[in-house]
Each structure stands twice: as structure tokens, then as C-alpha cells.
Amino acid sequence: MRAIGIILAxxxxxxxxxxxxxxxxxxxxxxxxxxxxxxxxxxxxxxHIQKVAVLTQYNALSLNEHLSSSKWWDFGRKQGGLFxxxxxxxxxxxxxxxxxxxxxxxxxxxxxxxxxxxxxxxxGDGIYKLDYNKVLEEHVNKQADITxxxxxxxSDSDKxxxxxxxxxDRGFVTDFVEKPxxxxxxxxxxxxxxxxxxxxxxxxxxxxxxxxxxxVNDILQRQKTExxxxxxxxxxxxxxxxxxxNYFEANMDFLNPEVRNYFFKEYPDVYSKVDDLPPAKYNxxxxxxxxxxxxxxxxxxxxxxxxxxKQAYVGNNTVIKNxxxxxxxxxxxxxxxxxxxxxxxxxxxxNTRYVGGEKPEIIVERNFRYGI
Amino acid sequence: MIKKEMIAMLLAGGQGSRLGxxxxxxxxxAVAFGGKYKIIDFPLSNCxxxxxxxxxxxxxxxxLRLNAHIGIxxxxxxxxxxxxxTVLPPxxxxxxxxxxxxxxxxxxxxxxxxxxxxxxxxxxxxxxHIYKMDYEIMLDYHKANNADVTLAVMPVPIxxxxxxxxxxxxxxxxxxxxxxxxEKPKSNLASMGIYIFSWPVLKEALxxxxxxxxxxxxxxxxxxxxxKGDRIFAYEFNGYWKDVGxxxxxxxxxxxxxxxxxxxxxxEEYWKIYTxxxxxxPQYISDxxxxxRSIVGEGCEIFGTVCNSVVSANVVVEEGAEVYDSIIMxxxxxxxxxxxxxxxxxxxxVIGEDCRVGVGxxxxxxxxxxxxxxxxxxxxxxxxxxxxxxxxxxxAIVGKTDESDYTDGKLESGDYIIKAxxx
Numbered sequence: 001m002r003a004i005g006i007i008l009a010x011x012x013x014x015x016x017x018x019x020x021x022x023x024x025x026x027x028x029x030x031x032x033x034x035x036x037x038x039x040x041x042x043x044x045x046x047x048h049i050q051k052v053a054v055l056t057q058y059n060a061l062s063l064n065e066h067l068s069s070s071k072w073w074d075f076g077r078k079q080g081g082l083f084x085x086x087x088x089x090x091x092x093x094x095x096x097x098x099x100x101x102x103x104x105x106x107x108x109x110x111x112x113x114x115x116x117x118x119x120x121x122x123x124g125d126g127i128y129k130l131d132y133n134k135v136l137e138e139h140v141n142k143q144a145d146i147t148x149x150x151x152x153x154x155s156d157s158d159k160x161x162x163x164x165x166x167x168x169d170r171g172f173v174t175d176f177v178e179k180p181x182x183x184x185x186x187x188x189x190x191x192x193x194x195x196x197x198x199x200x201x202x203x204x205x206x207x208x209x210x211x212x213x214x215x216v217n218d219i220l221q222r223q224k225t226e227x228x229x230x231x232x233x234x235x236x237x238x239x240x241x242x243x244x245x246n247y248f249e250a251n252m253d254f255l256n257p258e259v260r261n262y263f264f265k266e267y268p269d270v271y272s273k274v275d276d277l278p279p280a281k282y283n284x285x286x287x288x289x290x291x292x293x294x295x296x297x298x299x300x301x302x303x304x305x306x307x308x309x310k311q312a313y314v315g316n317n318t319v320i321k322n323x324x325x326x327x328x329x330x331x332x333x334x335x336x337x338x339x340x341x342x343x344x345x346x347x348x349x350x351n352t353r354y355v356g357g358e359k360p361e362i363i364v365e366r367n368f369r370y371g372i
Numbered sequence: 373m374i375k376k377e378m379i380a381m382l383l384a385g386g387q388g389s390r391l392g393x394x395x396x397x398x399x400x401x402a403v404a405f406g407g408k409y410k411i412i413d414f415p416l417s418n419c420x421x422x423x424x425x426x427x428x429x430x431x432x433x434x435x436l437r438l439n440a441h442i443g444i445x446x447x448x449x450x451x452x453x454x455x456x457x458t459v460l461p462p463x464x465x466x467x468x469x470x471x472x473x474x475x476x477x478x479x480x481x482x483x484x485x486x487x488x489x490x491x492x493x494x495x496x497x498x499x500x501h502i503y504k505m506d507y508e509i510m511l512d513y514h515k516a517n518n519a520d521v522t523l524a525v526m527p528v529p530i531x532x533x534x535x536x537x538x539x540x541x542x543x544x545x546x547x548x549x550x551x552x553x554x555e556k557p558k559s560n561l562a563s564m565g566i567y568i569f570s571w572p573v574l575k576e577a578l579x580x581x582x583x584x585x586x587x588x589x590x591x592x593x594x595x596x597x598x599x600k601g602d603r604i605f606a607y608e609f610n611g612y613w614k615d616v617g618x619x620x621x622x623x624x625x626x627x628x629x630x631x632x633x634x635x636x637x638x639x640e641e642y643w644k645i646y647t648x649x650x651x652x653x654p655q656y657i658s659d660x661x662x663x664x665r666s667i668v669g670e671g672c673e674i675f676g677t678v679c680n681s682v683v684s685a686n687v688v689v690e691e692g693a694e695v696y697d698s699i700i701m702x703x704x705x706x707x708x709x710x711x712x713x714x715x716x717x718x719x720x721x722v723i724g725e726d727c728r729v730g731v732g733x734x735x736x737x738x739x740x741x742x743x744x745x746x747x748x749x750x751x752x753x754x755x756x757x758x759x760x761x762x763x764x765x766x767x768a769i770v771g772k773t774d775e776s777d778y779t780d781g782k783l784e785s786g787d788y789i790i791k792a793x794x795x
Binding site for chain 2: 031032033071072255260263264269270271272274276278279280281282283284286287288289290291292293294295296298304307308309
């Protein structure tokens with residue numbers, strides 16, 4: 001194999017509000033049965049990258065649990081496999097990951113011990129399908145030092161959340177601005193990079209010496225004139241989870257048959273951890289329209305334009321509209337929910353009402369489940 | 373030296389011929405159940421939940437699907453360094469090579485397998501019952517009675533008792549008499565086909581009876597042990613237990629899962645049922661769909677009506693199609709405008725547009741009145757039904773059918789279509 005993988009899943013994002021209280025963005029539940037990181041992991045696996053390191057730091061419990069077995073993504077191999085690196089105190093280091101470059105620097109042994117010539121770096125918060133081999137091919141053909149996978153966007157769109165890229169007509173990056181307030185550029189970075197392993201090691205080591213810790217600001221930005229950076233443009237679906245609004249939107253996209261068929265029916269598949277849950281059950285009085293329903297759900301009420309993750313219980317006469325119900329939520333009888341995200345393991349008491357505004361409201365209700 | 377206190381031998385080699393076209397390509401234990409599972413998942417899950425981690429699965433009839441399902445036992449946590457699950461098909465020997473001729477004969481042919489684990493007890497199970505049972509409690513009972521053999525039994529209505537092996541027990545539950553499918557049962561305690569043997573007792577009996585043709589536990593081994601005065605005890609089980617050996621009982625057991633609080637509850641955290649499952653997306657229910665009183669598996673897309681039915685994974689019910697009181701297995705497609713009543717549709721079947729299935733008056737089956745004797749229309753795996761045909765009750769179809777197979781676009785009640793020599 002020509003490449004190893006690194007997935008940066010350490011970050012927290014305060015724009016995810018309460019949803020990030022108990023999980024890293026990579027562990028955000030997506031489309032009923034998946035976690036955000038499943039997309040990057042499945043892409044790695046489907047691109048035949050057999051050795052993948054996940055770098056995680058912020059609230060890693062939920063993510064670690066999800067990654068507790070590598071078999072779901074077919075990484076349970078004697079050669080290679082899935083490595084989860086959380087910060088640890090060693091003789092020469094007592095710090096948390098101070099940034100993405102530092103996270104890689106603290107695990108530089110993983111890069112040094114490998115023999116594959118290339119590294120694919122991805123982030124754990126992108127929702128997309130991509131054959132990294134195609135990126136690698138272009139990287140080699142254009143004799144690039146670094147390739148950045150980009151997504152085309154309208155020139156007048158809001159790009160304040162993204163790294164914005166300008167290229168010349170051959171696809172070489174001429175300018176790279178991180179989270180600009182205003183930009184007319186049409187390419188944004190997806191946070192997926194291909195780079196030669198030896199070059200990555202030297203860049204990371206140099207940054208570490210200079211006490212610079214961020215991959216984008218301290219390495220990419222500073223090298224943009226020194227090194228040959230190529231933009232690989234992907235045309236297919238790509239979304240990135242960074243705010244409550246775009247998280248809600250990315251989930252709701254799956255109610256669109258085109259998006260659903262692209263991810264679920266077209267080869268290759270997206271893999272996730274399999275839970276041993278029974279099929280969903282519809283009791284008398286259930287009325288479900290235009291919604292996704294996952295395993296283990298029991299439905300007695302009405303559901304419209306919503307996504308139910310695994311093991312949701314919906315009581316009698318309860319109405320749910322335009323909402324996302326995360327894993328293992330119990331919703332009592334006569335509840336009305338609209339434009340909300342119900343946090344996982346919530347218990348919603350009977351005869352209650354939760355209505356979000358234009359922006360979806362996050363509901364965290366830690367009620368005692370049994371005996372209500 | 374390897375030592376396992378109790379190992380299980382799971383009999384999964386039978387065809388289950390009374391499931392008709394459902395078992396034309398697969399053994400009964402590999403038949404789908406409950407929208408996600410296979411019948412064999414229940415005894416296998418019981419094993420691991422009862423801490424029995426060594427299971428030999430005896431296969432013979434159409435084992436491909438079963439082998440693929442079991443694999444190395446990962447879904448049941450039965451991939452072990454020592455023990456775990458082992459599939460045991462019949463094999464060639466230097467002399468007396470034979471198929472498995474009976475339940476006990478199959479076990480006899482695998483004496484070496486059992487010996488290699490040096491067990492104290494051997495649990496004999498069959499792969500075709502739906503139930504949750506803690507075999508450890510049964511083993512405690514076996515030990516407390518200092519028994520040689522313990523049979524799991526359950527009370528059944530006396531008029532049904534003649535379908536089973538019936539035991540007559542004394543106050544201490546020691547078995548005094550054993551009747552195999554008696555015309556006049558002397559008791560209502562039916563044997564469930566679950567036995568715990570003390571290993572020396574089983575080994576001795578199997579070797580003694582090795583020349584018995586079609587050697588069977590109910591007919592030969594238990595009576596032999598009984599005659600020689602072994603301590604045989606009845607362990608009474610009062611939970612849910614269903615033999616899904618006939619089309620009607622199979623259909624009924626599936627339908628019972630739909631009840632609001634089913635007697636057999638798959639949704640309990642305790643005593644999970646495990647199965648091999650692919651990573652599948654959630655199901656999509658469209659704005660034109662109606663789903664009521666049903667169980668629906670992962671990856672399904674429902675655009676029509678599903679009512680009172682059990683639908684397995686990856687099924688598509690198109691707009692305007694209506695499914696009532698039916699079992700639809702994995703990957704089947706029900707096209708626009710088609711209506712199903714009391715149908716069993718096996719894996720990968722495609723039913724064309726505007727068909728009517730399960731309509732008309734009941735009529736006796738022209739194929740086999742022993743197998744087909746209820747209202748159900750049964751469609752075997754990967755069959756194709758052309759657009760616009762009408763199919764009656766108590767019917768059976770296997771194969772890729774086209775309009776020419778139906779007279780006037782109709783298959784009358786009781787009739788059948790079996791294509792390309794498949795039965």
C-alpha cells in the first residue's frame with residue numbers, strides 16, 4: 001500500500017454548543033446510524049489504506065467507545081490496523097495536544113515506523129465519500145509537495161468557517177486564507193491533505209522545534225509559497241460539521257433521496273459500529289411521514305420530516321416535526337416537539353412541549369426514566 | 373489440558389420440509405425470523421448468554437447459507453481461542469462413511485469433537501425453536517438432582533400433546549415414563565428437544581446404539597437410558613417457546629412479535645439476541661407511506677402501506693403498494709399498486725406492479741396438503757412475479773415466473789408454480 005492515514009479528531013467546537021459537552025465532533029451522530037468519523041474511516045478503508053491513526057483529545061470517551069473495535073471498518077488486520085492516539089505523558093513530553101501539528105508531532109513515531117511513501121490526512125468531521133487513491137494519483141502526476149482536497153462553492157457564499165483557496169489555471173494554489181470574513185474565491189479546503197511521509201515528518205519536526213503547533217496556520221500557511229501545493233477539486237457531496245445549524249442541515253440532507261441513495265445505495269458503502277438491536281417497531285397509532293427511523297425504535301406517535309436515531313421510544317399522541325432525536329431517547333405521551341435536537345439518552349416527560357425557533361434548539365433533559 | 377464444563381451440540385442439519393418452498397434452498401435454522409434474525413440465532417444467543425462458549429453446529433441439508441451466517445461466530449462472541457463455534461458437517465471416514473442418519477447418529481459421528489473439550493456435561497439443542505432460556509439454570513438443576521439426563525419440558529394443552537414426545541414424571545420430577553408422539557398422552561409435559569447429558573452417560577449410550585439405524589434422541593437414546601435405570605429428570609420451562617416447524621406456526625410466531633407488549637420481547641436489554649448483521653442505513657418512511665402495527669428492518673424504503681406485517685432489511689415497498697398480515701424477507705421488492713394479504717415473501721423476491729396476492733377462497737393444496745394447509749401465499753427466494761397477476765390463498769411459487777405461467781393472469785387458491793426443478 002502506498003499511503004497511511006491520519007484522522008484528526010481531537011478538536012472541540014464551541015459552535016456545537018451543548019452537543020459538544022459530551023463528545024468530540026468526530027463522534028457526532030449522523031443520518032440515524034452513523035458517526036461523523038465513519039465517513040473518513042470508511043473512505044480510508046475503501047481506498048485500501050490499511051493503517052490509520054485517529055488522533056483524539058477532547059472528550060474522547062464517546063469516540064473511543066465507537067472505535068473500540070477496528071473490525072467494523074475492516075481494520076482488524078495483522079498488517080496495519082486502526083490506532084487511536086490520545087495524549088499521554090512521556091519522559092519527553094507532558095503536554096496535551098496543543099494543536100493539530102503538535103498532535104502529529106507527539107505521535108511522530110507512527111510516521112517514522114511506517115514505510116509507506118505517502119500520508120493521507122483527513123479530519124473526523126466531514127460527511128463525504130472520496131477515493132483517496134484518486135487524490136494520490138493527481139498528487140503524483142502533478143509532482144506536488146502537498147495536495148489539498150477542495151470543494152467548489154459559489155463565489156458569494158459565506159466562507160467564514162472555511163479555509164479559502166485560490167489557484168492558477170493549472171490547479172496550483174496561489175493563495176490560502178483561513179476563515180476570511182469576506183472572500184470571492186470559489187474553492188474551500190475540505191481539510192483532507194496528501195503529503196509525502198518524509199516531507200511531513202520534516203515539516204512537523206521543524207514546526208515543533210519552533211514551538212508552532214497548528215497544521216494549517218503554522219505549516220500550510222507558511223509553506224504556501226515555498227512548496228508546490230495542488231488543489232484537488234471534488235465535485236461530489238461534502239459537508240462539514242462545525243455548527244449546530246450545519247449539523248442539523250447535514251442530517252436533514254439525508255431525507256433527500258439523492259443524498260440518501262448516493263451514500264447508502266452507491267458503492268462503496270459507509271461502515272459503522274454494529275449494535276445488536278431489533279428492527280424498528282410501529283405500534284397502533286403510529287404515523288410516520290418523510291422520516292428516517294433506526295433500529296431499536298418503538299413508535300406510538302406521529303413523526304414528520306425527522307430523523308430518529310437508534311433506540312428512540314416515542315409515546316402515544318406524541319408529535320415530532322422537523323427534529324433530530326439522538327440515540328436512546330425516551331419521549332413520553334402527549335409531547336410536542338418541533339425544530340429541536342434532542343440530546344442522546346434524554347428522557348422527555350409526558351405532556352411537555354419543545355419548540356425551537358428558526359434555528360434548531362438543543363434539548364438536554366436528564367429526567368429519571370423509569371417511574372414517569 | 374483443555375476443560376469445558378459444558379459444551380453444546382446444536383442440531384441444524386434438518387430441512388424442515390414443512391416450511392415448503394421457504395426451505396427449498398436453505399436449512400430451516402437459516403430461515404429468516406422477526407425482521408432481522410435467523411431461527412438459529414435464538415439457540416446460539418441463548419448459549420452465549422448462558423456462558424456456554426463452545427458450540428458444535430451440526431449441518432447437513434443445504435448448509436451454504438448457514439455456514440456464511442455463522443462464520444467464525446463473531447456476532448455471538450463465539451470466536452474464541454479455545455472453544456467457540458465449530459460447524460460440523462458429515463465427513464468421510466476410513467470406514468462406515470455415512471450421512472447423519474438421525475439426531476443421535478449425528479452427535480455420535482462427532483464423539484471426537486466432544487472428547488477434545490473434555491466436558492462434564494453436553495447440552496443437546498435443536499436449531500429450530502424460538503425461545504430465550506438460561507441453560508446454566510438447567511445445568512444447576514441437573515447437578516442438584518444428581519441426574520444423568522435432564523430434559524427440558526413444557527406444559528402444553530393435552531390435545532396437542534400427541535404432537536410431541538411426552539414425559540410422565542413423579543413428584544420429584546424424575547421421569548417414570550416416556551412416550552414419543554403418543555396417541556393417548558398420559559401427561560401434558562412435552563419434551564422441547566433440549567437435553568443435558570452427563571458426558572459419560574451420553575458417550576456410553578451413543579457407542580452402545582451406534583448400529584441403530586436412524587438413531588434418534590427421542591426414539592432411541594432416551595428410552596435406552598430410561599430402560600437401564602439412569603436418573604432422568606424433567607426441567608419444567610414456563611417461558612415463551614415456539615416450534616416454528618410449520619408455515620402457520622412460523623407465520624404466527626412472527627405476527628406475535630407485533631403485539632404492543634409481545635410475549636416474546638426482542639426489545640429487552642437483558643438477554644439480547646445476536647445476529648450477523650451488515651452495516652445498513654436507517655429505514656426511510658416516505659410522506660405517502662403508512663406504517664402501522666409492524667416491525668420494519670434497517671435499510672427499508674417504504675412508500676406504500678405496511679400494516680400488521682414483519683418486514684426485514686432492505687425491502688422496498690413502492691408507492692400505492694399495500695402489505696397486510698405478511699412476512700417480507702430481506703431485499704424483496706413490492707412494486708407499485710400491488711396488494712399482499714397473508715403472504716410470506718422470501719429473500720430477494722420481486723413482485724411486479726398491480727398484483728393481487730392472497731385473494732379468493734381457500735382451497736386445498738394441489739402440491740401437498742401436509743405442508744400447505746392454511747391461507748398463506750408463499751413465495752420462495754429470488755422468485756419473480758410478473759405485473760398484474762392474481763394469486764390465490766394457500767399457494768406456493770418458486771422461480772422466475774412470467775405471464776405464461778398464469779392462466780388468464782391468475783393462480784387459483786391451492787395451486788402452485790415450481791420452476792426449473794426447484795422444490
